[in-house]
Amino acid sequence: MDPATEETPDLAKSENLGLFLRIRPLLQSGVRGDRNPRFRRKSAFEPWFQKMCLRVKTSRSVTLSPPLALERGRTKTEVYNGFSQVFSPDSSQEEVYEKMMSPLVEDFLKGNSGMLAAFGPSGSGKTHTIFGCNSQPGMVTLALQQIFKETSDSARLDLIPAKPFGLESDNPFILYDIFFLLRSLFISIFEIRCEGGKEERAFDLSPNGVDLTMHRSTLKGLHEVVISDWRHGEFVISQALLRRATSPTNTNSQSSRSQCVINLRIVDDKSNGEVKDQANDGVLSIVDLAGAEREKRTGNQGVRLLESNFINKTSMVFCLCLRSLLEHQKNPMKPLEKHFQDSLLTKYLRAYMEGKKRMALILTVKAGGEDYHNTSCLLKQASPYMEIK
Numbered sequence: 001m002d003p004a005t006e007e008t009p010d011l012a013k014s015e016n017l018g019l020f021l022r023i024r025p026l027l028q029s030g031v032r033g034d035r036n037p038r039f040r041r042k043s044a045f046e047p048w049f050q051k052m053c054l055r056v057k058t059s060r061s062v063t064l065s066p067p068l069a070l071e072r073g074r075t076k077t078e079v080y081n082g083f084s085q086v087f088s089p090d091s092s093q094e095e096v097y098e099k100m101m102s103p104l105v106e107d108f109l110k111g112n113s114g115m116l117a118a119f120g121p122s123g124s125g126k127t128h129t130i131f132g133c134n135s136q137p138g139m140v141t142l143a144l145q146q147i148f149k150e151t152s153d154s155a156r157l158d159l160i161p162a163k164p165f166g167l168e169s170d171n172p173f174i175l176y177d178i179f180f181l182l183r184s185l186f187i188s189i190f191e192i193r194c195e196g197g198k199e200e201r202a203f204d205l206s207p208n209g210v211d212l213t214m215h216r217s218t219l220k221g222l223h224e225v226v227i228s229d230w231r232h233g234e235f236v237i238s239q240a241l242l243r244r245a246t247s248p249t250n251t252n253s254q255s256s257r258s259q260c261v262i263n264l265r266i267v268d269d270k271s272n273g274e275v276k277d278q279a280n281d282g283v284l285s286i287v288d289l290a291g292a293e294r295e296k297r298t299g300n301q302g303v304r305l306l307e308s309n310f311i312n313k314t315s316m317v318f319c320l321c322l323r324s325l326l327e328h329q330k331n332p333m334k335p336l337e338k339h340f341q342d343s344l345l346t347k348y349l350r351a352y353m354e355g356k357k358r359m360a361l362i363l364t365v366k367a368g369g370e371d372y373h374n375t376s377c378l379l380k381q382a383s384p385y386m387e388i389k
């Protein structure tokens with residue numbers, strides 16, 4: 001097969017962890033997001049093609065080349081192959097959604113749990129991918145749209161012939177309401193942060209949300225909001241994000257300073273009044289990790305530096321869990337290390353860290369010459385995860 005037209009593996013059938021790579025477009029110098037003056041000055045004189053360290057080779061592989069200044073040393077061009085899909089800098093949110101998120105949502109609508117986590121250096125586009133903006137809605141909004149579209153479509157199919165509750169109308173809004181008498185969608189959203197270098201803690205970001213405590217892998221006190229349609233869901237999330245910890249740094253004008261998790265849960269048969277065990281419901285978790293950062297690059301000091309240490313530690317623990325899972329799967333004699341205990345996020349995501357539930361990772365990277373080190377570290381570290389079952 002022509003490598004340029006390689007097909008994305010069918011995520012629903014594949015047993016492997018979905019590992020996606022998205023390359024952020026180069027933002028113009030001085031545009032928010034690239035604020036380190038040292039790099040801005042240098043790159044102003046370089047032609048655009050010299051600024052690129054990462055290029056799409058095929059739909060599933062990339063070529064990483066050191067910037068010219070580094071090339072004189074020992075480093076050379078490397079190819080990273082086997083991603084579920086590589087998204088080029090001009091890929092749209094819809095394209096990313098279609099290839100990466102939609103199979104997880106379809107699985108979720110069948111009652112299965114799943115998780116998508118965005119992972120990558122600070123400023124590489126994790127938050128943009130997950131939440132997007134008004135003109136480019138992200139994975140969460142697009143997922144809500146798909147959930148409400150598919151559920152109202154299936155309501156139409158299931159309910160019109162039966163004419164439930166004696167309704168004669170074929171008004172789709174009425175049918176849609178009928179559907180949600182039978183099923184409800186709940187959203188919860190929380191962040192894990194570390195204030196002033198103290199112990200990490202979880203905070204509910206929903207209205208009237210409180211501090212949360214974790215018992216085993218369950219958060220006590222996490223509030224769920226019932227969602228009536230996708231716009232309502234989008235509104236709840238946008239309000240919650242106003243409460244999320246963000247700060248300007250040298251690498252991102254609005255850098256996330258916390259790990260943020262959104263959970264969607266559909267509950268069936270609300271009308272029969274039975275209280276079901278929530279543990280059996282399918283939950284779709286979407287995780288926006290705070291971006292690992294190098295001190296030299298961010299120039300963080302004081303509180304920002306303490307936050308950085310927390311962010312880097314969580315990223316490291318997350319990677320150690322996946323590394324251990326991979327080694328254990330390759331050699332079952334090798335025990336699965338209990339790294340998940342070392343951070344709140346991995347404790348919460350334990351089932352995923354132990355390979356018991358389906359997950360997908362999207363690695364986000366910047367392709368500028370000055371991003372070579374960060375991009376190279378991430379690809380070296382994370383590309384083996386594509387072998388995880």
Ligand SMILES: Nc1ncnc2c1ncn2[C@@H]1O[C@H](COP(=O)(O)OP(=O)(O)OP(=O)(O)O)[C@@H](O)[C@H]1O
Nearest residue numbers: 024033122123124125126127128252255256290291
């Ligand atoms: N695909 C994209 N298209 C256009 N702009 C993008 C894209 N990805 C990221 N950006 C822009 O780049 C900047 C940094 O992105 P974002 O805040 O999503 O990074 P991040 O990885 O979440 O960083 P951090 O870990 O510091 O929170 C933002 O201004 C964002 O709008």
